[in-house]
Amino acid sequence: MAILIFADTSNGKVSKNALEAASYGAKVASSLGTSATVITFGNADAAALAAFGTQGVTKVLVNRSLSNADSRQISKLVVGAAEKEGASVIVFSHDLIGRAVAPRVSARLGAGLVSGAIDYPNTSAGFTVKVNLFSGKAYGEIEVLSEKKVISVLPNSVGLANAGGSASVEDFAFDAGASSVKVKEVKKNEGEISLPEAELVVSAGRGMKGPENWGMIEELAKELGAATACSRPVADIGWRPHHEHVGQTGIAIAPNLYIAVGISGAIQHLAGVNRSKVIVVVNSDPEAPFFKAADYGIVGDAFQVVPQITEALRKFKASHN
Amino acid sequence: MKILVAISKAPDTTSKIAFADNDTKFNEAGVQYIVNPYDEWYALVRALELTETSGGTVTTITVGTPADEPIIRKALAIGATDAVRIDAEATDAFFVASQIAAYAKDKGFDMVMLGKETIDFNGSQVGGMVAELLDLPYVSIASKLDVAGSTATIECDIQGGTEVVEANLPLVISCAKGMAEQRIPNMRGIMAARTKPLAVVPPVEVAKLTNVKKFSMPPAKSACKMIPADNAGSLIELLHNEAKVI
Ligand SMILES: Cc1cc2nc3c(=O)[nH]c(=O)nc-3n(C[C@H](O)[C@H](O)[C@H](O)COP(=O)(O)OP(=O)(O)OC[C@H]3O[C@@H](n4cnc5c(N)ncnc54)[C@H](O)[C@@H]3O)c2cc1C
Secondary structure, three states: OOEEEEOOOOOOOOOHHHHHHHHHHHHHHHHOOOOEEEEEEOOOOHHHHHHHHHHOOOEEEEEOOOOOOOHHHHHHHHHHHHHHHOOOEEEEEOOHHHHHHHHHHHHHHOOEEEEEEOOOOEOOOOOEEEEEEHHHOEEEEEEEOOOOEEEEEOOOOOOOOOOOOOOEEEEOOOOOOOOOEEEEEEEEOOOOOOHHHOOEEEEEOHHHOOHHHHHHHHHHHHHHOOEEEEOHHHHHOOOOOHHHEEOOOOEOOOOOEEEEEOOOOOHHHHHHHOOOOEEEEEEOOOOOOHHHHOOEEEEOOHHHHHHHHHHHHHHHHHHOO | OEEEEEOOEEEOOOOOOOEEOOOOEEOOOOOOEEEOHHHHHHHHHHHHHHHHHHOOEEEEEEEEOHHHHHHHHHHHHHOOOEEEEEEOOOOOHHHHHHHHHHHHOOOOOOEEEEEOOOOOOOOOOHHHHHHHHHOOOEEEEEEEEEEEOOEEEEEEEEOOEEEEEEEEOOEEEEEOOOOOOOOOOOHHHHHHHHHOOEEEEOOOOOOOOEEEEEEEOOOOOOOOEEOOHHHOOHHHHHHHHOOOOO
């Protein structure tokens, strides 16, 4: 009845999403009185993989022969590991790879899938897990009726355990069959902080007037250690790259802090950012709808306000070092 | 090329969200339903473009009741060749995926295309489940798709970037922004849609794996704390001391 966590380390690194899924799985395991194992593939070194132990995982199974992102092969690997471990609950991150693989594993095992969990399972009556629905406008308690269960965890929703400890790392030889998807090219986004994983995000919209004015947004983001994002029209006109576009048709994020500059706060934009823990809005229009969703608001001209914030941040950092 | 596109209904983005029957059901009163935008703008339109240039048919499939027919007719008006409605209430994702897979199984489709998620349940579940049930390759969150002969070239999102992959048909693809531009049905399309074939097929029996036990609304947001523009810098102290996010 163990808990299995799929964690993507295919690029040789252990990402925050992977650690968060592991932390979630380990916590479920301890509440059910069982152990948690991570299944992964790729070439991350054993010392990096042992770090899953900091989240309460005791064992990491790693398959060294799989290398690319064919969801069919990965799901076979996960199902193979689930059988080996006798797993009753399989946990994924609700990130891009999890979204491709978790449904396959669910269908293969006839195990009900809860996608985008924002809390731990409630087992007081049955097995229910809380998720966001209607693009963040409501919650649902999803009851899993099958004996085996699959859960994908919304990034940044439960955080890390940092329990301390080190996991044992074992090679897991497994034949996942031939790849049916050939990778021709990988294009990495510029910038060091990946938006879907970022805890702090500085975002700007059409109020910036033009792409040449983004310097101050980038400066604030850099000073904060934040990722940058934008509203849809800004990506559509080409002021910013498409992978920065957040909202209903872009990506949905749930950072701890979302600073929105010169963005009106249309419902479709909010749909992608309303799960942020704290929202700061800078807008020259006091009637901008975004203020209704904000925790902190500044009515003012972004061109004056943003440099002031950056300056205050520099001073703050200097005095807290 | 023979393409199957899954089409589902979704409440219009601006719909007011409310629940009925002791918060166990979505309250449909006054809700305007649209074709789920990812299904319509991206999966359907790209499927149409592909068959327009290299020939073939686009069949839409919807698991739903007669109440879903307006959105099916809309997909036909945009240009789908014909439509199938699996005559059942769409309960959970596994039920829907099982119906689509059962229908597609022996019909020789080159591709099954779907939106990356619906805008109500946001699950991203059906595509991967259909692929598994049909034992086909699955490429998800695709933003570009070209087909030459029996090979598809697809650009899709990966963590921290995008990836270009190649896969042989048949395959299942979930579609996101970038695939195609929205099409507005014209009068001729709307007239033609009235007489296009819409087959109603009984469902296969499938166990339900999940159930929404209860819906709820997020707690009301406390009022936004306003900071004077001439003291914008004080925001940093508040984010540190009060909100504790930096
Ligand atoms: C089906 C559908 C899906 C959509 N999906 C998305 C989505 O995923 N993401 C998304 O963002 N949008 C989406 N949209 C578009 C959305 O409705 C809005 O049009 C969009 O979010 C507006 O972007 P904006 O706030 O940057 O621009 P605007 O609406 O033009 O607002 C600019 C804001 O900047 C302020 N401003 C101007 N000058 C200054 C200044 N000097 N200082 C400070 N503030 C200033 C203005 O007061 C205004 O509030 C979608 C729309 C539809 C119909």
